[in-house]
Amino acid sequence: MLKEVQRNELFCAYYAKWIQVYKKGAIREVTMDKYRMAHQWLEKIAPTLKIYELSRITYQQILNDYALSHERQTTMDFHHQLKGAILDAVDEGLIDRDPTRKAIIKGKVPAAKKIKYINQYELHTLLNSLKLASTVSWDWLLLLIAKTGARFSEALAVTPQDFDFTRQTLSISKTWDYKGNGGFMPTKNKSSVRKVQLDWQTVIQFSSLIRGLPKSQPIFVEPGQKVYNSTVNDILERHCKHAHIPVISIHGLRHTHASLLLFAGVSIASVARRLGHASMTTTQKTYLHIIQELENKDIDLVMRSLASLS
Template sequence: MLYEFKTEDRFIDYYSQWIRIYKEGAVREVTLAKYKMAQAWVEKLIPDVSLQEMTRVAYQQLINDYAKNHERQTTMDFHHQLKGAILDAVDEGLIPHDPTRKIIIKGKTPKHKKKKYLNQFELHNLLSNLHLGNEVNWDYFILLVAKTGMRFSEALALTPKDFDFAHQTLSISKTWNYKGEGGFLPTKNKSSVRKIQIDWQTVMQFAGLTKNLPLEEPIFVHRKDDTYEPIYNSTVNGILARYCKQLKIPVISIHGLRHTHASILLFAGVSIGSVARRLGHASMTTTQKIYLHVIQELENQDIDLVMRSLANLT
Protein backbone atom coordinates (compact mmCIF):
# COMPACT_ATOMS: atom_id res chain seq x y z
CA MET A 1 0.00 0.00 0.00
CA LEU A 2 1.38 3.42 -0.98
CA TYR A 3 1.56 6.28 1.48
CA GLU A 4 0.92 9.81 0.19
CA PHE A 5 3.65 11.93 1.73
CA LYS A 6 3.40 15.45 3.13
CA THR A 7 6.25 17.93 3.52
CA GLU A 8 6.38 17.37 7.30
CA ASP A 9 6.94 13.60 6.92
CA ARG A 10 10.37 12.14 7.57
CA PHE A 11 12.77 11.93 4.62
CA ILE A 12 13.85 8.42 5.67
CA ASP A 13 10.25 7.17 5.29
CA TYR A 14 10.01 8.69 1.81
CA TYR A 15 13.38 7.22 0.81
CA SER A 16 12.42 3.74 2.08
CA GLN A 17 9.22 3.75 0.02
CA TRP A 18 11.11 5.15 -3.00
CA ILE A 19 13.54 2.23 -2.89
CA ARG A 20 10.68 -0.25 -2.59
CA ILE A 21 8.79 1.22 -5.56
CA TYR A 22 11.57 2.13 -7.98
CA LYS A 23 14.47 -0.19 -7.17
CA GLU A 24 13.18 -3.53 -5.86
CA GLY A 25 12.85 -5.88 -8.81
CA ALA A 26 14.35 -3.32 -11.20
CA VAL A 27 18.03 -3.55 -10.24
CA ARG A 28 20.34 -6.45 -9.44
CA GLU A 29 20.44 -7.72 -5.86
CA VAL A 30 23.96 -6.40 -5.34
CA THR A 31 22.85 -2.91 -6.46
CA LEU A 32 19.72 -3.06 -4.32
CA ALA A 33 21.92 -3.93 -1.33
CA LYS A 34 23.83 -0.65 -1.86
CA TYR A 35 20.57 1.33 -1.76
CA LYS A 36 19.54 -0.51 1.41
CA MET A 37 22.93 0.34 2.94
CA ALA A 38 22.41 4.01 2.05
CA GLN A 39 18.96 3.76 3.67
CA ALA A 40 20.54 2.43 6.88
CA TRP A 41 23.01 5.36 6.97
CA VAL A 42 20.21 7.90 6.45
CA GLU A 43 18.30 6.27 9.32
CA LYS A 44 21.42 6.55 11.47
CA LEU A 45 22.49 10.11 10.56
CA ILE A 46 19.22 12.00 10.00
CA PRO A 47 16.40 9.88 11.44
CA ASP A 48 14.11 12.84 12.23
CA VAL A 49 14.80 15.24 9.33
CA SER A 50 11.57 15.96 7.45
CA LEU A 51 11.25 16.45 3.70
CA GLN A 52 10.76 20.21 4.07
CA GLU A 53 13.88 20.40 6.27
CA MET A 54 16.05 18.85 3.53
CA THR A 55 17.79 22.08 2.58
CA ARG A 56 21.18 22.47 0.90
CA VAL A 57 22.79 23.01 4.31
CA ALA A 58 21.07 19.94 5.80
CA TYR A 59 22.03 17.77 2.84
CA GLN A 60 25.64 19.02 2.83
CA GLN A 61 25.84 18.22 6.56
CA LEU A 62 24.54 14.70 5.87
CA ILE A 63 27.22 14.20 3.21
CA ASN A 64 29.90 15.63 5.54
CA ASP A 65 28.88 13.32 8.38
CA TYR A 66 28.94 10.29 6.07
CA ALA A 67 32.35 11.35 4.69
CA LYS A 68 33.92 11.22 8.16
CA ASN A 69 34.00 7.42 7.97
CA HIS A 70 34.28 6.87 4.21
CA GLU A 71 36.62 7.61 1.34
CA ARG A 72 35.64 10.23 -1.25
CA GLN A 73 34.56 7.73 -3.93
CA THR A 74 32.33 5.87 -1.45
CA THR A 75 30.81 9.20 -0.39
CA MET A 76 30.17 10.03 -4.05
CA ASP A 77 28.35 6.69 -4.47
CA PHE A 78 26.24 7.45 -1.36
CA HIS A 79 25.30 10.84 -2.86
CA HIS A 80 24.25 9.21 -6.15
CA GLN A 81 22.11 6.65 -4.31
CA LEU A 82 20.21 9.46 -2.60
CA LYS A 83 20.00 11.98 -5.43
CA GLY A 84 17.36 10.18 -7.53
CA ALA A 85 14.91 10.05 -4.62
CA ILE A 86 15.58 13.67 -3.68
CA LEU A 87 14.97 14.93 -7.22
CA ASP A 88 11.70 13.00 -7.34
CA ALA A 89 10.67 14.62 -4.05
CA VAL A 90 11.50 18.04 -5.53
CA ASP A 91 9.36 17.25 -8.60
CA GLU A 92 6.48 16.28 -6.29
CA GLY A 93 6.77 19.59 -4.40
CA LEU A 94 7.75 17.84 -1.14
CA ILE A 95 11.21 19.43 -1.07
CA PRO A 96 11.13 23.12 -2.10
CA HIS A 97 14.49 23.32 -3.91
CA ASP A 98 17.12 20.84 -5.12
CA PRO A 99 19.43 20.47 -2.09
CA THR A 100 21.99 18.46 -4.07
CA ARG A 101 22.92 21.41 -6.32
CA LYS A 102 26.60 22.39 -6.01
CA ILE A 103 27.18 19.70 -3.41
CA ILE A 104 30.77 19.35 -2.20
CA ILE A 105 31.95 15.75 -1.84
CA LYS A 106 34.50 15.11 0.89
CA GLY A 107 35.99 11.92 2.29
CA LYS A 108 38.79 10.28 4.22
CA THR A 109 42.22 10.03 2.66
CA PRO A 110 42.31 6.75 0.69
CA LYS A 111 44.33 3.98 2.29
CA HIS A 112 47.42 2.74 0.52
CA LYS A 113 46.01 0.19 -1.85
CA LYS A 114 47.76 -3.07 -2.47
CA LYS A 115 48.67 -4.00 -6.02
CA LYS A 116 45.58 -5.51 -7.67
CA TYR A 117 47.18 -7.18 -10.66
CA LEU A 118 50.19 -9.23 -11.73
CA ASN A 119 52.67 -8.46 -14.47
CA GLN A 120 53.17 -10.88 -17.35
CA PHE A 121 56.10 -12.69 -15.70
CA GLU A 122 54.20 -13.13 -12.41
CA LEU A 123 51.10 -14.41 -14.22
CA HIS A 124 53.17 -16.88 -16.24
CA ASN A 125 54.74 -18.10 -13.00
CA LEU A 126 51.30 -18.59 -11.43
CA LEU A 127 49.74 -20.42 -14.37
CA SER A 128 52.79 -22.67 -14.76
CA ASN A 129 52.37 -23.91 -11.19
CA LEU A 130 48.64 -24.69 -11.27
CA HIS A 131 47.65 -28.31 -10.73
CA LEU A 132 45.62 -29.14 -13.82
CA GLY A 133 44.59 -32.78 -13.86
CA ASN A 134 41.89 -34.67 -15.73
CA GLU A 135 39.01 -33.43 -13.58
CA VAL A 136 37.47 -30.02 -12.91
CA ASN A 137 39.03 -28.16 -9.99
CA TRP A 138 39.48 -24.56 -8.85
CA ASP A 139 42.88 -24.37 -10.54
CA TYR A 140 41.10 -24.64 -13.89
CA PHE A 141 38.79 -21.84 -12.73
CA ILE A 142 41.83 -19.64 -11.96
CA LEU A 143 43.30 -20.46 -15.36
CA LEU A 144 40.10 -19.58 -17.23
CA VAL A 145 39.56 -16.26 -15.46
CA ALA A 146 43.19 -15.32 -16.12
CA LYS A 147 42.85 -16.20 -19.81
CA THR A 148 39.47 -14.48 -20.36
CA GLY A 149 39.08 -11.69 -17.80
CA MET A 150 35.60 -12.92 -16.85
CA ARG A 151 33.84 -11.82 -13.69
CA PHE A 152 33.65 -14.38 -10.86
CA SER A 153 29.88 -14.88 -11.28
CA GLU A 154 30.22 -15.22 -15.07
CA ALA A 155 32.84 -17.96 -14.80
CA LEU A 156 30.73 -19.87 -12.25
CA ALA A 157 27.78 -19.86 -14.68
CA LEU A 158 29.73 -21.45 -17.54
CA THR A 159 28.40 -24.69 -18.98
CA PRO A 160 29.99 -26.98 -21.61
CA LYS A 161 27.42 -25.62 -24.09
CA ASP A 162 28.96 -22.13 -23.79
CA PHE A 163 32.18 -23.32 -25.45
CA ASP A 164 32.45 -23.28 -29.24
CA PHE A 165 35.69 -25.18 -29.65
CA ALA A 166 35.58 -25.13 -33.47
CA HIS A 167 35.57 -21.32 -33.53
CA GLN A 168 37.66 -20.91 -30.35
CA THR A 169 35.01 -18.79 -28.61
CA LEU A 170 33.31 -18.72 -25.24
CA SER A 171 29.79 -17.26 -24.87
CA ILE A 172 28.99 -15.18 -21.79
CA SER A 173 25.21 -14.87 -21.42
CA LYS A 174 24.46 -15.37 -17.71
CA THR A 175 25.85 -15.25 -14.18
CA TRP A 176 25.61 -17.54 -11.15
CA ASN A 177 23.74 -16.45 -8.03
CA TYR A 178 26.52 -17.44 -5.63
CA LYS A 179 25.46 -14.85 -3.02
CA GLY A 180 21.96 -16.31 -2.90
CA GLU A 181 20.61 -19.82 -3.29
CA GLY A 182 22.35 -20.63 -6.57
CA GLY A 183 20.87 -20.72 -10.05
CA PHE A 184 21.42 -18.68 -13.19
CA LEU A 185 20.89 -14.91 -13.29
CA PRO A 186 21.16 -12.32 -16.09
CA THR A 187 24.48 -10.62 -16.76
CA LYS A 188 25.44 -7.32 -15.13
CA ASN A 189 24.31 -5.33 -18.19
CA LYS A 190 23.58 -5.84 -21.90
CA SER A 191 27.23 -5.22 -22.79
CA SER A 192 28.19 -8.16 -20.57
CA VAL A 193 26.55 -10.56 -23.04
CA ARG A 194 29.47 -11.29 -25.35
CA LYS A 195 31.70 -13.85 -27.04
CA ILE A 196 35.31 -14.12 -25.93
CA GLN A 197 38.01 -15.49 -28.20
CA ILE A 198 40.17 -18.10 -26.46
CA ASP A 199 43.57 -19.50 -27.39
CA TRP A 200 44.05 -22.99 -28.80
CA GLN A 201 45.72 -24.32 -25.65
CA THR A 202 42.71 -23.37 -23.52
CA VAL A 203 40.46 -24.93 -26.19
CA MET A 204 42.34 -28.25 -25.97
CA GLN A 205 42.29 -28.25 -22.16
CA PHE A 206 38.56 -27.54 -21.79
CA ALA A 207 37.52 -29.73 -24.74
CA GLY A 208 38.90 -32.72 -22.87
CA LEU A 209 37.74 -31.53 -19.47
CA THR A 210 34.08 -30.97 -20.44
CA LYS A 211 33.69 -33.87 -22.88
CA ASN A 212 31.52 -36.02 -20.60
CA LEU A 213 29.85 -33.29 -18.56
CA PRO A 214 26.13 -32.37 -18.89
CA LEU A 215 25.83 -29.70 -21.59
CA GLU A 216 23.68 -27.23 -19.66
CA GLU A 217 24.96 -27.76 -16.12
CA PRO A 218 27.55 -25.34 -14.62
CA ILE A 219 31.06 -26.73 -14.87
CA PHE A 220 32.36 -25.42 -11.55
CA VAL A 221 29.22 -25.81 -9.39
CA HIS A 222 28.23 -29.27 -8.19
CA ARG A 223 24.84 -30.70 -7.36
CA LYS A 224 24.15 -32.43 -4.08
CA ASP A 225 20.83 -34.28 -4.33
CA ASP A 226 18.40 -31.70 -5.75
CA THR A 227 20.32 -28.58 -4.76
CA TYR A 228 23.56 -26.94 -5.82
CA GLU A 229 26.38 -26.77 -3.31
CA PRO A 230 27.05 -23.21 -2.07
CA ILE A 231 30.05 -21.38 -3.52
CA TYR A 232 32.04 -18.75 -1.65
CA ASN A 233 34.48 -16.44 -3.41
CA SER A 234 36.59 -16.52 -0.24
CA THR A 235 37.27 -20.24 -0.95
CA VAL A 236 38.69 -19.57 -4.41
CA ASN A 237 40.48 -16.41 -3.27
CA GLY A 238 42.11 -18.48 -0.53
CA ILE A 239 43.43 -21.01 -3.04
CA LEU A 240 44.79 -18.23 -5.25
CA ALA A 241 46.36 -16.45 -2.26
CA ARG A 242 48.22 -19.62 -1.23
CA TYR A 243 49.71 -19.93 -4.70
CA CYS A 244 50.76 -16.27 -4.65
CA LYS A 245 52.47 -16.65 -1.27
CA GLN A 246 54.25 -19.86 -2.31
CA LEU A 247 55.53 -18.21 -5.49
CA LYS A 248 56.42 -14.94 -3.70
CA ILE A 249 54.32 -12.82 -6.06
CA PRO A 250 51.75 -10.14 -5.06
CA VAL A 251 48.70 -11.66 -3.37
CA ILE A 252 45.66 -10.81 -5.49
CA SER A 253 42.04 -11.94 -5.62
CA ILE A 254 40.13 -13.65 -8.41
CA HIS A 255 38.89 -10.20 -9.41
CA GLY A 256 42.56 -9.22 -9.52
CA LEU A 257 43.02 -11.79 -12.30
CA ARG A 258 40.45 -9.82 -14.31
CA HIS A 259 42.55 -6.67 -13.75
CA THR A 260 45.66 -8.64 -14.68
CA HIS A 261 44.08 -9.84 -17.93
CA ALA A 262 43.07 -6.31 -18.96
CA SER A 263 46.41 -4.77 -17.97
CA ILE A 264 48.44 -7.29 -19.93
CA LEU A 265 46.29 -6.73 -23.04
CA LEU A 266 46.66 -2.95 -22.76
CA PHE A 267 50.45 -3.21 -22.34
CA ALA A 268 50.51 -5.51 -25.36
CA GLY A 269 48.95 -2.74 -27.46
CA VAL A 270 45.36 -4.01 -27.66
CA SER A 271 42.98 -1.07 -28.10
CA ILE A 272 40.86 0.16 -25.19
CA GLY A 273 37.73 -0.55 -27.25
CA SER A 274 38.68 -4.21 -27.72
CA VAL A 275 39.55 -4.61 -24.04
CA ALA A 276 36.24 -2.99 -23.02
CA ARG A 277 34.26 -5.42 -25.23
CA ARG A 278 36.23 -8.41 -23.93
CA LEU A 279 35.57 -7.42 -20.31
CA GLY A 280 31.89 -6.68 -20.96
CA HIS A 281 32.10 -3.03 -19.92
CA ALA A 282 29.14 -0.84 -20.85
CA SER A 283 31.48 1.81 -22.28
CA MET A 284 35.14 2.55 -22.91
CA THR A 285 34.87 5.27 -20.26
CA THR A 286 34.52 2.54 -17.61
CA THR A 287 37.65 0.83 -18.90
CA GLN A 288 39.60 4.08 -19.02
CA LYS A 289 38.56 4.95 -15.46
CA ILE A 290 39.53 1.56 -13.99
CA TYR A 291 42.81 1.22 -15.90
CA LEU A 292 43.91 4.86 -15.81
CA HIS A 293 47.20 3.88 -14.15
CA VAL A 294 48.02 1.50 -17.01
CA ILE A 295 47.03 4.04 -19.66
CA GLN A 296 49.21 6.68 -18.00
CA GLU A 297 52.19 4.31 -18.00
CA LEU A 298 51.59 3.59 -21.70
CA GLU A 299 51.41 7.31 -22.45
CA ASN A 300 54.76 7.82 -20.69
CA GLN A 301 56.23 5.03 -22.84
CA ASP A 302 54.79 6.72 -25.95
CA ILE A 303 56.38 10.05 -24.96
CA ASP A 304 59.78 8.35 -24.56
CA LEU A 305 59.34 6.68 -27.95
CA VAL A 306 58.39 9.98 -29.62
CA MET A 307 61.40 11.77 -28.09
CA ARG A 308 63.79 9.00 -29.19
CA SER A 309 62.31 9.07 -32.71
CA LEU A 310 62.65 12.85 -32.97
CA ALA A 311 66.22 12.75 -31.65
CA ASN A 312 67.15 10.34 -34.43
CA LEU A 313 65.93 12.75 -37.11
CA THR A 314 69.17 14.40 -38.25
Protein backbone atom coordinates in the same frame (compact mmCIF):
# COMPACT_ATOMS: atom_id res chain seq x y z
CA MET B 1 -3.90 19.12 4.48
CA LEU B 2 -2.51 16.06 2.63
CA LYS B 3 0.70 17.91 1.78
CA GLU B 4 1.14 18.89 5.44
CA VAL B 5 0.82 15.24 6.44
CA GLN B 6 3.41 14.30 3.82
CA ARG B 7 5.78 17.02 5.02
CA ASN B 8 5.62 15.49 8.51
CA GLU B 9 6.52 12.02 7.23
CA LEU B 10 9.87 10.60 8.33
CA PHE B 11 12.46 11.14 5.61
CA CYS B 12 13.73 7.55 5.89
CA ALA B 13 10.15 6.28 5.35
CA TYR B 14 9.71 8.57 2.33
CA TYR B 15 13.03 7.38 0.93
CA ALA B 16 12.03 3.71 1.31
CA LYS B 17 8.82 4.34 -0.69
CA TRP B 18 10.73 6.37 -3.29
CA ILE B 19 13.13 3.46 -3.87
CA GLN B 20 10.25 1.04 -4.39
CA VAL B 21 8.32 3.33 -6.74
CA TYR B 22 11.12 4.81 -8.87
CA LYS B 23 14.02 2.33 -8.71
CA LYS B 24 12.59 -1.17 -8.29
CA GLY B 25 12.47 -2.85 -11.70
CA ALA B 26 14.28 0.03 -13.41
CA ILE B 27 17.80 -0.82 -12.23
CA ARG B 28 19.79 -4.02 -11.78
CA GLU B 29 19.33 -5.89 -8.50
CA VAL B 30 22.96 -5.25 -7.56
CA THR B 31 22.38 -1.49 -7.85
CA MET B 32 19.07 -1.83 -6.01
CA ASP B 33 20.96 -3.36 -3.09
CA LYS B 34 23.08 -0.20 -2.87
CA TYR B 35 19.93 1.93 -2.53
CA ARG B 36 18.62 -0.42 0.16
CA MET B 37 21.92 -0.10 1.99
CA ALA B 38 21.67 3.71 1.77
CA HIS B 39 18.20 3.44 3.36
CA GLN B 40 19.58 1.32 6.21
CA TRP B 41 22.24 3.93 6.90
CA LEU B 42 19.63 6.69 6.76
CA GLU B 43 17.57 4.88 9.40
CA LYS B 44 20.67 4.62 11.54
CA ILE B 45 21.90 8.21 11.10
CA ALA B 46 18.61 10.18 11.00
CA PRO B 47 15.79 7.91 12.25
CA THR B 48 13.55 10.75 13.46
CA LEU B 49 14.24 13.40 10.82
CA LYS B 50 11.07 14.56 9.10
CA ILE B 51 10.90 15.73 5.49
CA TYR B 52 10.12 19.35 6.35
CA GLU B 53 13.19 19.42 8.63
CA LEU B 54 15.54 18.80 5.72
CA SER B 55 17.75 21.84 5.32
CA ARG B 56 21.30 22.37 4.10
CA ILE B 57 22.52 21.99 7.70
CA THR B 58 20.57 18.83 8.54
CA TYR B 59 21.48 17.24 5.22
CA GLN B 60 25.16 18.16 5.65
CA GLN B 61 25.06 16.56 9.10
CA ILE B 62 23.75 13.32 7.55
CA LEU B 63 26.67 13.31 5.12
CA ASN B 64 29.14 14.16 7.89
CA ASP B 65 27.91 11.30 10.07
CA TYR B 66 28.11 8.87 7.15
CA ALA B 67 31.61 10.11 6.23
CA LEU B 68 32.96 9.20 9.69
CA SER B 69 33.05 5.53 8.71
CA HIS B 70 33.33 5.74 4.92
CA GLU B 71 35.84 6.99 2.37
CA ARG B 72 35.10 10.11 0.33
CA GLN B 73 34.07 8.26 -2.86
CA THR B 74 31.63 6.08 -0.92
CA THR B 75 30.18 9.18 0.72
CA MET B 76 29.80 10.73 -2.72
CA ASP B 77 27.84 7.66 -3.88
CA PHE B 78 25.63 7.89 -0.78
CA HIS B 79 24.99 11.57 -1.54
CA HIS B 80 23.89 10.76 -5.11
CA GLN B 81 21.63 7.95 -3.90
CA LEU B 82 19.80 10.32 -1.53
CA LYS B 83 19.79 13.34 -3.82
CA GLY B 84 17.33 11.90 -6.37
CA ALA B 85 14.67 11.36 -3.71
CA ILE B 86 15.26 14.78 -2.16
CA LEU B 87 14.96 16.61 -5.48
CA ASP B 88 11.66 14.82 -6.10
CA ALA B 89 10.46 15.96 -2.65
CA VAL B 90 11.40 19.53 -3.63
CA ASP B 91 9.43 19.20 -6.89
CA GLU B 92 6.41 17.95 -4.92
CA GLY B 93 6.56 20.99 -2.64
CA LEU B 94 7.40 18.93 0.45
CA ILE B 95 10.69 20.80 0.89
CA ASP B 96 11.00 24.53 0.21
CA ARG B 97 14.58 24.57 -1.13
CA ASP B 98 17.09 22.03 -2.36
CA PRO B 99 19.10 21.06 0.77
CA THR B 100 21.69 19.17 -1.27
CA ARG B 101 22.96 22.35 -2.96
CA LYS B 102 26.64 23.01 -2.28
CA ALA B 103 26.92 19.90 -0.08
CA ILE B 104 30.46 19.24 1.13
CA ILE B 105 31.62 15.67 0.61
CA LYS B 106 33.99 14.42 3.29
CA GLY B 107 35.33 10.99 4.17
CA LYS B 108 37.90 9.11 6.21
CA VAL B 109 41.44 8.65 4.92
CA PRO B 110 41.41 6.02 2.15
CA ALA B 111 42.97 2.67 2.90
CA ALA B 112 46.15 1.77 1.09
CA LYS B 113 45.24 0.84 -2.46
CA LYS B 114 45.57 -2.83 -3.25
CA ILE B 115 47.60 -3.94 -6.26
CA LYS B 116 45.17 -4.36 -9.17
CA TYR B 117 47.29 -6.46 -11.51
CA ILE B 118 50.56 -8.34 -11.78
CA ASN B 119 53.10 -8.50 -14.59
CA GLN B 120 53.60 -11.29 -17.10
CA TYR B 121 56.37 -13.02 -15.15
CA GLU B 122 54.34 -12.94 -11.94
CA LEU B 123 51.26 -14.32 -13.73
CA HIS B 124 53.39 -17.09 -15.25
CA THR B 125 54.69 -17.93 -11.75
CA LEU B 126 51.15 -17.93 -10.36
CA LEU B 127 49.76 -20.23 -13.06
CA ASN B 128 52.65 -22.65 -12.54
CA SER B 129 51.70 -22.89 -8.85
CA LEU B 130 48.11 -23.99 -9.59
CA LYS B 131 47.24 -27.59 -8.82
CA LEU B 132 45.38 -28.59 -11.98
CA ALA B 133 44.24 -32.13 -11.25
CA SER B 134 41.98 -34.19 -13.50
CA THR B 135 38.89 -33.10 -11.55
CA VAL B 136 37.29 -29.65 -11.33
CA SER B 137 38.63 -27.34 -8.62
CA TRP B 138 38.83 -23.62 -7.89
CA ASP B 139 42.35 -23.62 -9.36
CA TRP B 140 40.77 -24.36 -12.74
CA LEU B 141 38.49 -21.34 -12.30
CA LEU B 142 41.54 -19.16 -11.61
CA LEU B 143 43.15 -20.43 -14.82
CA LEU B 144 40.02 -19.74 -16.86
CA ILE B 145 39.72 -16.14 -15.61
CA ALA B 146 43.43 -15.50 -16.16
CA LYS B 147 43.21 -16.80 -19.75
CA THR B 148 39.89 -15.15 -20.73
CA GLY B 149 39.53 -12.04 -18.57
CA ALA B 150 36.00 -13.17 -17.63
CA ARG B 151 34.24 -11.67 -14.64
CA PHE B 152 33.89 -13.94 -11.58
CA SER B 153 30.12 -14.32 -12.07
CA GLU B 154 30.62 -15.06 -15.78
CA ALA B 155 33.21 -17.76 -15.11
CA LEU B 156 30.95 -19.41 -12.51
CA ALA B 157 28.17 -19.66 -15.13
CA VAL B 158 30.32 -21.40 -17.76
CA THR B 159 28.96 -24.79 -18.83
CA PRO B 160 30.61 -27.47 -21.03
CA GLN B 161 28.38 -26.52 -23.98
CA ASP B 162 29.77 -22.97 -23.88
CA PHE B 163 33.08 -24.27 -25.24
CA ASP B 164 33.59 -24.65 -28.97
CA PHE B 165 36.92 -26.43 -29.13
CA THR B 166 36.88 -26.66 -32.92
CA ARG B 167 36.77 -22.87 -33.25
CA GLN B 168 38.78 -22.36 -30.05
CA THR B 169 36.15 -20.11 -28.46
CA LEU B 170 34.29 -19.75 -25.19
CA SER B 171 30.78 -18.29 -25.34
CA ILE B 172 29.93 -15.94 -22.46
CA SER B 173 26.20 -15.28 -22.43
CA LYS B 174 25.13 -15.45 -18.77
CA THR B 175 26.27 -14.99 -15.17
CA TRP B 176 25.79 -16.94 -11.95
CA ASP B 177 23.83 -15.34 -9.09
CA TYR B 178 26.40 -16.14 -6.39
CA LYS B 179 25.30 -13.18 -4.24
CA GLY B 180 21.72 -14.41 -4.16
CA ASN B 181 20.14 -17.84 -4.34
CA GLY B 182 22.19 -19.17 -7.24
CA GLY B 183 20.98 -19.80 -10.78
CA PHE B 184 21.73 -18.26 -14.15
CA MET B 185 21.26 -14.52 -14.68
CA PRO B 186 21.73 -12.15 -17.65
CA THR B 187 25.13 -10.60 -18.28
CA LYS B 188 26.02 -7.12 -17.01
CA ASN B 189 25.05 -5.55 -20.34
CA LYS B 190 24.43 -6.53 -23.97
CA SER B 191 28.10 -6.01 -24.83
CA SER B 192 29.01 -8.63 -22.21
CA VAL B 193 27.51 -11.34 -24.42
CA ARG B 194 30.55 -12.37 -26.46
CA LYS B 195 32.77 -15.15 -27.76
CA VAL B 196 36.29 -15.19 -26.33
CA GLN B 197 39.08 -16.75 -28.39
CA LEU B 198 41.10 -19.39 -26.53
CA ASP B 199 44.74 -20.39 -26.98
CA TRP B 200 45.43 -24.00 -28.01
CA GLN B 201 46.86 -24.95 -24.60
CA THR B 202 43.70 -23.85 -22.79
CA VAL B 203 41.61 -25.75 -25.36
CA ILE B 204 43.51 -28.98 -24.67
CA GLN B 205 43.33 -28.53 -20.89
CA PHE B 206 39.60 -27.82 -20.70
CA SER B 207 38.56 -30.34 -23.36
CA SER B 208 40.04 -33.02 -21.12
CA LEU B 209 38.65 -31.55 -17.88
CA ILE B 210 34.99 -31.28 -18.92
CA ARG B 211 34.73 -34.61 -20.73
CA GLY B 212 31.68 -36.42 -19.37
CA LEU B 213 30.30 -33.46 -17.41
CA PRO B 214 26.61 -32.46 -17.84
CA LYS B 215 26.47 -30.17 -20.89
CA SER B 216 24.15 -27.51 -19.47
CA GLN B 217 25.30 -27.49 -15.83
CA PRO B 218 27.88 -25.02 -14.45
CA ILE B 219 31.33 -26.54 -14.36
CA PHE B 220 32.39 -24.94 -11.11
CA VAL B 221 29.14 -24.93 -9.09
CA GLU B 222 27.51 -28.10 -7.83
CA PRO B 223 23.70 -28.25 -7.44
CA GLY B 224 22.66 -26.43 -4.27
CA GLN B 225 26.20 -25.23 -3.57
CA LYS B 226 26.63 -21.73 -2.15
CA VAL B 227 29.64 -19.94 -3.62
CA TYR B 228 31.42 -17.06 -1.91
CA ASN B 229 33.75 -14.63 -3.67
CA SER B 230 35.83 -14.48 -0.48
CA THR B 231 36.48 -18.25 -0.57
CA VAL B 232 38.07 -18.12 -4.02
CA ASN B 233 39.92 -14.90 -3.15
CA ASP B 234 41.43 -16.66 -0.11
CA ILE B 235 42.62 -19.52 -2.33
CA LEU B 236 44.14 -17.04 -4.79
CA GLU B 237 45.84 -15.17 -1.93
CA ARG B 238 47.46 -18.38 -0.67
CA HIS B 239 48.74 -19.12 -4.18
CA CYS B 240 50.17 -15.59 -4.51
CA LYS B 241 51.96 -15.83 -1.17
CA HIS B 242 53.30 -19.29 -1.95
CA ALA B 243 54.59 -18.03 -5.31
CA HIS B 244 56.10 -14.93 -3.62
CA ILE B 245 54.24 -12.49 -5.85
CA PRO B 246 51.97 -9.53 -4.97
CA VAL B 247 48.54 -10.58 -3.68
CA ILE B 248 45.71 -9.72 -6.07
CA SER B 249 41.98 -10.46 -6.10
CA ILE B 250 39.90 -12.51 -8.54
CA HIS B 251 38.97 -9.26 -10.27
CA GLY B 252 42.69 -8.48 -10.32
CA LEU B 253 43.16 -11.49 -12.59
CA ARG B 254 40.76 -9.84 -15.06
CA HIS B 255 42.77 -6.60 -14.81
CA THR B 256 45.98 -8.56 -15.32
CA HIS B 257 44.58 -10.22 -18.44
CA ALA B 258 43.61 -6.86 -19.95
CA SER B 259 46.88 -5.19 -18.94
CA LEU B 260 49.03 -7.85 -20.57
CA LEU B 261 47.05 -7.58 -23.80
CA LEU B 262 47.46 -3.80 -23.88
CA PHE B 263 51.20 -4.02 -23.19
CA ALA B 264 51.45 -6.61 -25.96
CA GLY B 265 50.04 -4.05 -28.40
CA VAL B 266 46.45 -5.32 -28.70
CA SER B 267 44.11 -2.45 -29.61
CA ILE B 268 41.82 -0.89 -27.02
CA ALA B 269 38.82 -1.83 -29.20
CA SER B 270 39.80 -5.52 -29.18
CA VAL B 271 40.45 -5.53 -25.44
CA ALA B 272 37.08 -3.83 -24.81
CA ARG B 273 35.27 -6.51 -26.86
CA ARG B 274 37.14 -9.33 -25.12
CA LEU B 275 36.28 -7.96 -21.66
CA GLY B 276 32.66 -7.28 -22.60
CA HIS B 277 32.84 -3.56 -21.87
CA ALA B 278 29.86 -1.49 -23.02
CA SER B 279 32.22 0.96 -24.74
CA MET B 280 35.89 1.67 -25.30
CA THR B 281 35.51 4.62 -22.91
CA THR B 282 35.14 2.18 -20.02
CA THR B 283 38.34 0.41 -21.06
CA GLN B 284 40.20 3.70 -21.46
CA LYS B 285 39.13 4.93 -18.03
CA THR B 286 39.95 1.63 -16.30
CA TYR B 287 43.38 1.24 -17.89
CA LEU B 288 44.32 4.90 -18.34
CA HIS B 289 47.64 4.45 -16.51
CA ILE B 290 48.69 1.65 -18.88
CA ILE B 291 47.55 3.55 -21.97
CA GLN B 292 49.62 6.55 -20.85
CA GLU B 293 52.68 4.33 -20.39
CA LEU B 294 52.19 2.95 -23.89
CA GLU B 295 51.81 6.46 -25.32
CA ASN B 296 55.14 7.44 -23.72
CA LYS B 297 56.76 4.43 -25.39
CA ASP B 298 55.18 5.45 -28.70
CA ILE B 299 56.63 8.96 -28.34
CA ASP B 300 60.10 7.48 -27.83
CA LEU B 301 59.60 5.27 -30.88
CA VAL B 302 58.44 8.24 -33.00
CA MET B 303 61.46 10.30 -31.93
CA ARG B 304 63.92 7.49 -32.72
CA SER B 305 62.27 6.96 -36.11
CA LEU B 306 62.47 10.66 -36.97
CA ALA B 307 66.05 10.91 -35.76
CA SER B 308 67.07 8.04 -38.05
CA LEU B 309 65.87 10.05 -41.07
CA SER B 310 68.64 12.64 -40.77
